[in-house]
Amino acid sequence: MTADAGERLVDGYTLVVFDLDGVIYLIDQPIPGAVEAVGRLHADGKAVAYATNNASRRSSEVAYLLTGMGVPARADEVLTSAAATAELLRDRLPAGAPVLVVGAEALRAEIRAVGLRPVSLADDEPAAVAQGYGPQVGWVDLAEASLAVRAGAPWYATNTDRTLPSERGPLPGNGSLVAVLRTALGREPDVVVGKPEPALFATAARRAGGGQTLVVGDRLDTDIEGASRAGLDSLLVLTGVSDVPELLAAPETRRPTYVAMDLAGLFDPAAVVRLPGVPDGGGWSVTVTDGGLALDGAGPPLDALAALCAVAWAASTGPAVRAESPEAGKALAALGLSA
Structure with missing residues (x-):
């Protein structure tokens, strides 16, 4: 279910650790909304760090690149697998x-x-x-x-x-x-030094001192599994590599705490859901069929995703989903799933 009004996800954490490729930027261009999201975190006094498996740039180069995109960053906030x-x-x-x-x-x-x-x-x-x-x-x-x-x-x-x-x-x-x-x-x-090994995230959390840490990533097999190994909460954003079918088929070690379409989920309670949700949550109902899952009802697409994860993970079904109502078809289309 989405959070209650006024309960921003970011308010529960003192440090937010971002993956870079697929979360903050693609190659050398910022992902829409990323600059604004990091700016809001700084304005709120939240500690920010960046952990990347990309070994083709040094920490100082990454910080310079981010700053040039409008995301002020210091070299000591950037943790790369090359340096580690x-x-x-x-x-x-x-x-x-x-x-x-x-x-x-x-x-x-x-x-x-x-x-x-x-x-x-x-x-x-x-x-x-x-x-x-x-x-x-x-x-x-x-x-x-x-x-x-x-x-x-x-x-x-x-x-x-x-x-x-x-x-x-x-x-x-x-x-x-x-x-x-x-x-x-x-x-x-x-x-193997980088994610999903927990070293990068654990180092970031140590540098920030006490308080809760949230890892934000776009890959289940590196960012989310790495956060899990480090004992940290995670947010999967669907702006990079991992998609909804991969999420529905994810093993336990690769299941995020939250999912959002993009970084707006950090601030907008309606733009993020906690997983796995419940099978009949948010106006949706999910049942297991011979071919996978069947979605019925109406409501926000993210609530549908939370309900789908609840059933898919419990039943170990495949990611195929069938719509049982026109509203379900629209929700599946919004999630990148064929109806």
Whole structure:
């Protein structure tokens, strides 16, 4: 059910941690409403942080990018998987140790900043391999990493996101590049640093001190699962990768606390619902059919989604939904589901 009038979701939290791609921006353009949402949080005195699996930019570069979009941000508010990977390697390797880097210059810069030496060849006998997303990563880079791992170097992946969002649709992410090495080596990375591992969110919560933390993300498999592992509440916004069919089929570890169409859900009680809701909530009723779920009744589409999640998660049904009334058909269309 949607919140009661006057009960803003954000009022229950002292820190809001945002994912970036698909939540605040797509590539280098702000998502509609994102600038205004962050501005309202600052005006309300809420602490804000940003946690991103994208390892192609340094924290200072991300802060500069955000500020240029109209979202004032400091480097210490930005947590990247590149920086977290470098800090982890610093703690495990001797100073000056060579690290074979596969990825963007930002990852090399983070490795260098913690006192380690980025290299590109397996012949340099690297003490570890650090793999992150980079648009210029090619076969030669992956081949050198494969040779180094086979020679005994531990393999660190900044993240395993299968895709990253763009205005043209999902594009291959670092997880797709990791899959190349996984296929060649016949094994998994030794360490995955970014989401859904809880380190980025836990670090943000520690930096903010006491109080409740809300994680806002667009991906069930990284943002929402990472928040769950960190023991934090989460809000899924439907402006990026994960959609309603994926939400209905989500396993328990990937189920958000709340869902909203966009960041307006932080402030408007009618624009957000708590999940899973109840099967007959908000004027809607949901039943299990042979082909999936049947939605009947009338009411706000988000209330319909909460009711659908309640039944789908309890019955472990597929995401197929059939409309039993014209109003249900309209609600399903609003949620991106075929009636």
